[in-house]
Amino acid sequence: MRRARTPAPLLVPAALAVVFLVLPLVALLVRTPWSQLGTLLVAPGVGQALRLSLVSATLATAVSVVLGVPLAWVLARSRARGRAVLRALVTVPLVLPPVVGGVALFLVLGRQGIVGRWLDEAFGLTIPFTTAAVVIAETFVAMPFLVISVEGALRAADVRYEDAAATLGADRWTTFRRVTLPLVAPGVAAGAVLCWARALGEFGATITFAGNFPGTTQTMPLAVYLALQRDPQAAIVLSLVLLVVSVATLLLLRDRWLGRGAAA
Amino acid sequence: MRSGRIAAGLAAVTLAVTGCADAGATASGDDGGPGGTLTVFAAASLTDVFTDLGQRLEEEHDGLTVQFNFAGSSALATQLTQGAPADVFAAANDAQMAVVTDAGLADGDPTVFTGNVLQIAVPAGNPAGVTGLADFAREELALAVCAPEVPCGTAAEDVFAAAGVTPRPDTQEEDVRAALTKVELGEVDAALVYATDVTAAGDAVEGIAVPEAEDAVNDYPLCTLAAAPNPGAARAFVDLVLSDEGQQALEDAGFRTP
Amino acid sequence: MSLSAHVVVRRGPLTVDVELGVADGEVLAVLGPNGAGKSTLLRVLAGLLAPDGGRVAVDGTTWDDVAARVHLPAHRRPLGMVFQDSLLFPHLSVLDNVAFGPRTRGASRTAARTAAAAWIERVGLDGLGDRRPGQLSGGQAQRAALARALVGDPALLLLDEPLSALDARTRLAVRAELRRHLADYAGSTVLVTHDPVDAMALADRVVVVEDGRVVQAGTPSDVARHPRTDYVARLVGLSLLPGTADALSVRLDGGGVVAVAEPAQGPVLVAVRPESVALYPARPEGSPRNAWLLTVAGATPHGATVRCELDGEVPLLADVTATAFAELGLAPGSAVWAVVKASEVTVYAR
Numbered sequence: 001m002r003r004a005r006t007p008a009p010l011l012v013p014a015a016l017a018v019v020f021l022v023l024p025l026v027a028l029l030v031r032t033p034w035s036q037l038g039t040l041l042v043a044p045g046v047g048q049a050l051r052l053s054l055v056s057a058t059l060a061t062a063v064s065v066v067l068g069v070p071l072a073w074v075l076a077r078s079r080a081r082g083r084a085v086l087r088a089l090v091t092v093p094l095v096l097p098p099v100v101g102g103v104a105l106f107l108v109l110g111r112q113g114i115v116g117r118w119l120d121e122a123f124g125l126t127i128p129f130t131t132a133a134v135v136i137a138e139t140f141v142a143m144p145f146l147v148i149s150v151e152g153a154l155r156a157a158d159v160r161y162e163d164a165a166a167t168l169g170a171d172r173w174t175t176f177r178r179v180t181l182p183l184v185a186p187g188v189a190a191g192a193v194l195c196w197a198r199a200l201g202e203f204g205a206t207i208t209f210a211g212n213f214p215g216t217t218q219t220m221p222l223a224v225y226l227a228l229q230r231d232p233q234a235a236i237v238l239s240l241v242l243l244v245v246s247v248a249t250l251l252l253l254r255d256r257w258l259g260r261g262a263a264a
Numbered sequence: 265m266r267s268g269r270i271a272a273g274l275a276a277v278t279l280a281v282t283g284c285a286d287a288g289a290t291a292s293g294d295d296g297g298p299g300g301t302l303t304v305f306a307a308a309s310l311t312d313v314f315t316d317l318g319q320r321l322e323e324e325h326d327g328l329t330v331q332f333n334f335a336g337s338s339a340l341a342t343q344l345t346q347g348a349p350a351d352v353f354a355a356a357n358d359a360q361m362a363v364v365t366d367a368g369l370a371d372g373d374p375t376v377f378t379g380n381v382l383q384i385a386v387p388a389g390n391p392a393g394v395t396g397l398a399d400f401a402r403e404e405l406a407l408a409v410c411a412p413e414v415p416c417g418t419a420a421e422d423v424f425a426a427a428g429v430t431p432r433p434d435t436q437e438e439d440v441r442a443a444l445t446k447v448e449l450g451e452v453d454a455a456l457v458y459a460t461d462v463t464a465a466g467d468a469v470e471g472i473a474v475p476e477a478e479d480a481v482n483d484y485p486l487c488t489l490a491a492a493p494n495p496g497a498a499r500a501f502v503d504l505v506l507s508d509e510g511q512q513a514l515e516d517a518g519f520r521t522p
Numbered sequence: 523m524s525l526s527a528h529v530v531v532r533r534g535p536l537t538v539d540v541e542l543g544v545a546d547g548e549v550l551a552v553l554g555p556n557g558a559g560k561s562t563l564l565r566v567l568a569g570l571l572a573p574d575g576g577r578v579a580v581d582g583t584t585w586d587d588v589a590a591r592v593h594l595p596a597h598r599r600p601l602g603m604v605f606q607d608s609l610l611f612p613h614l615s616v617l618d619n620v621a622f623g624p625r626t627r628g629a630s631r632t633a634a635r636t637a638a639a640a641w642i643e644r645v646g647l648d649g650l651g652d653r654r655p656g657q658l659s660g661g662q663a664q665r666a667a668l669a670r671a672l673v674g675d676p677a678l679l680l681l682d683e684p685l686s687a688l689d690a691r692t693r694l695a696v697r698a699e700l701r702r703h704l705a706d707y708a709g710s711t712v713l714v715t716h717d718p719v720d721a722m723a724l725a726d727r728v729v730v731v732e733d734g735r736v737v738q739a740g741t742p743s744d745v746a747r748h749p750r751t752d753y754v755a756r757l758v759g760l761s762l763l764p765g766t767a768d769a770l771s772v773r774l775d776g777g778g779v780v781a782v783a784e785p786a787q788g789p790v791l792v793a794v795r796p797e798s799v800a801l802y803p804a805r806p807e808g809s810p811r812n813a814w815l816l817t818v819a820g821a822t823p824h825g826a827t828v829r830c831e832l833d834g835e836v837p838l839l840a841d842v843t844a845t846a847f848a849e850l851g852l853a854p855g856s857a858v859w860a861v862v863k864a865s866e867v868t869v870y871a872r
Contacts, residue, residue: 103445103449106446106449106451107449110449110450110451111406111450111451112449112450112451126406128406128434128446128451129406129434129435207437207438207442208442208445210435211408211434211435211436211437211446212411212435212436212437212438213433213434213435213436214436217435218436222438225438226411226413226414226438227413228338228339228342229336229338229411229413229414229438230338230413230414232342
């Protein structure tokens, strides 16, 4: 089928958007100190920070999927009262400055926090300044992206498929597992990717709630920020590493995961 | 407004003394003194004192607006080297000032106008019973220091080395404020921060003097910038900071006058 | 009676209040205009919607009883349902779609697949079990949906406008096939449709629903002969005559011959709308091909028209204006010439 040409009123702003989004990337590449690249890359701490970033962002995404998909379902399908309020509350982390989010996490899970104090007294468990705190901070900031994306997919999905499943003997849980979830799988995938990307780039809530310690809580964005204080060249290289790894991961996932959905 | 007129007179004298009377040609207030907008880039630890001094300068000169950009010294230095327009730069250490002077952006040599010394900050009541630098080696305490990449972290490393203490921090904070916030929230038992930050934090935080830190006073240099859009006002601000009045304000805030 | 239902549902201004009974092996068509409450009724029978009043019982088991606070959820009702646009699950193969019901109802994977494969063959989709629903034509998808609904041998089969999303040609073929499967099916069937042809061709009995109420019930021919409202008259006047086609002429099982415009072969149904039948006191000039001398067996006035029931070698229904009826001097027992253009006759394969 022949596609119509893109109309100019769309083409021009679209081109501007591309320029706007891509130019900073180009600038980063241009200013990369390629000659020092090797030395900076093998510097101790870079691999450590990168590994920590990838692991914690992936864990945060997993937690977000496990908790966020059911939440999205509740927002999209339940008729419970106060759903609008619930949705507004869920999206608070989107508008909250991440640093404030980090402080808020302290107030809940910190040593003096309402839950954290109890955890400390009952189990001797302190969360701040641990890798778990990194995952929690990233989950807090990134999960709304997944929830909103999945809720949108659920709203767009045809509920009559769920009726059909019910007439075939499937209870609500079976229907969710075998019909609803596969139907919204592309939405879940897109949400998970957004969530992962947001978690990977998370800075404010992480440095506030988890602190900054190499090997335990220093993720790539923190390493980049601190490098910027002393050696902007190194910061550029670190940013580039983070960029390359995340883009490569997303492309890989796209081929494996979204690519199949697009072909169907 | 009598005090206004007196202030204007003083400013005129100041201008004459500093030899920057020509500044009035580019930007002058209603009274012939500095006017227009003065832009000051200053280290975050100077927020309270400089805001206060800026207001005083505005009161002295009708038509003058003082605008501040408070941030980490390195962020400010980066902004300046990237061409941010400013009249005055006040840094929290020599290294970041050097970034600006090396780039040829300063007008003349920078002046050290004050200093800051490290202190131990503990939550009100000092629940962990911290007494000195040696407590930073205690594994069981939650401890914060500044990251070695930022000036207060460098200073901390020096102090620990001089004291022969191997610190075991739980977190290396990106700046003093962040470290202090964690003390205020009671999430760390102690943090090594600047004395001024302890003063600024009020009752939530107590300070414990660190004798070992006296040898590692952190110098605060400031300069006017060569490309200052408002050099007259810049000079007036620098003079106010260096005056007895300015120095007293800094001392009240916990700074060490040189 | 295998299904007996009294369904009361209030939906905004519309109150649906319908009583139904369907015997084993019987097909009941619920016919009515859009918004009459047909689909609401079907959703209640399926258990997808809880009624506000009444009772639904199938084979002696109570599915709904509002007074007794009984409501069996949809997934626990042994029923099959075919929807207007098939609603095959797009992420499952045709085979897995058909096997879905047996699986959720506890069959082993192998047993479910075996049963599904048998039904896929039965609806003529052999070899297409591996396809995704997106790769099927509309007719194939609806056959698969029928297989999916029937595979568990449900007590009740619900058909919600099963043919209306299909194009005209496909509709004929699927309708004929549906007719065969309904004949073999032992349970009760409720067919909701707004197309009288579906009702006439597939149903043993018809209820006509308007504004949430049953306005008429009976066999398709009863309803067509004696429409009680204008709407029913307009809707169900169709005369359906079985016969055998040979190119452009159809020999009726009852004896007469009807000329048609579209060539056809084999067993067919001939359909004539009552407004297509013109009545004359004498054989008209120009010798039209479809002209028969018939006897008036009955006449029912509705609005400004009179529906005449004509007996003879080609039994027909004819609508004439009240004035024409008077001018022709028609009365039960009188003879009249009925004329129909070949182009006004529709032929359906059966």
